[in-house]
Amino acid sequence: MVEWKLKSLFFEKEDDAKAMAEAIKSGKSFDELAEKAVADKKAKSIEEGAYVRPETLANYVVDTISSMGTGSVSPILRVQSGKTKGFTVIKLEDQRYPENPQARKQAEQFVLNAKKSVVWEEYKTSLAKKNVKIARSS
Numbered sequence: 001m002v003e004w005k006l007k008s009l010f011f012e013k014e015d016d017a018k019a020m021a022e023a024i025k026s027g028k029s030f031d032e033l034a035e036k037a038v039a040d041k042k043a044k045s046i047e048e049g050a051y052v053r054p055e056t057l058a059n060y061v062v063d064t065i066s067s068m069g070t071g072s073v074s075p076i077l078r079v080q081s082g083k084t085k086g087f088t089v090i091k092l093e094d095q096r097y098p099e100n101p102q103a104r105k106q107a108e109q110f111v112l113n114a115k116k117s118v119v120w121e122e123y124k125t126s127l128a129k130k131n132v133k134i135a136r137s138s
Contacts, residue, residue: 001103003051004065009034009043010079010086016042017076017087024073029056030091046088051096061090092121 011017016037021031024102037043054062064074074090 001053001100002066003053003096003098005051005096006065006090006093007034007093008085008088008090010046010088011037011043011099012086013042014076014087015076017089018087021073021076024089030073030089051094065092066092070095078118104138 003119009017009020011020020037024030032046034043038045054066057065057127058079061077061079064077068074070092072092074088074092077088077090079086079088
């Protein structure tokens with residue numbers, strides 16, 4: 001299961017979010033722009049540094065992030081949390097696939113069962129070719 005390390009900014013005004021998106025498109029650094037937007041009180045920085053799992057995010061956010069490459073920045077997303085409405089821009093800092101012993105065991109079992117099925121079918125076919133004689137009536 002994938003986990004993402006994100007940096008995101010929350011904007012109350014769409015114009016502020018658009019200005020940030022345009023500045024990023026023109027080649028400016030997300031981090032520098034984010035620092036300035038927070039300092040100017042145009043945006044709020046949302047939890048940074050922690051890895052998040054897709055199931056903790058809204059589906060449309062997951063869809064957007066899953067199509068992004070590491071280091072890329074999302075388009076402006078309209079968000080709502082309770083009565084709070086606004087816009088967010090997200091930077092995908094990193095992706096990782098942490099070790100999950102239970103998922104690993106399930107995957108190994110699935111692969112093993114698939115291989116057993118293939119070998120069994122090959123064995124049955126070889127036995128049939130070796131031992132079965134077809135009587136043809138004329």
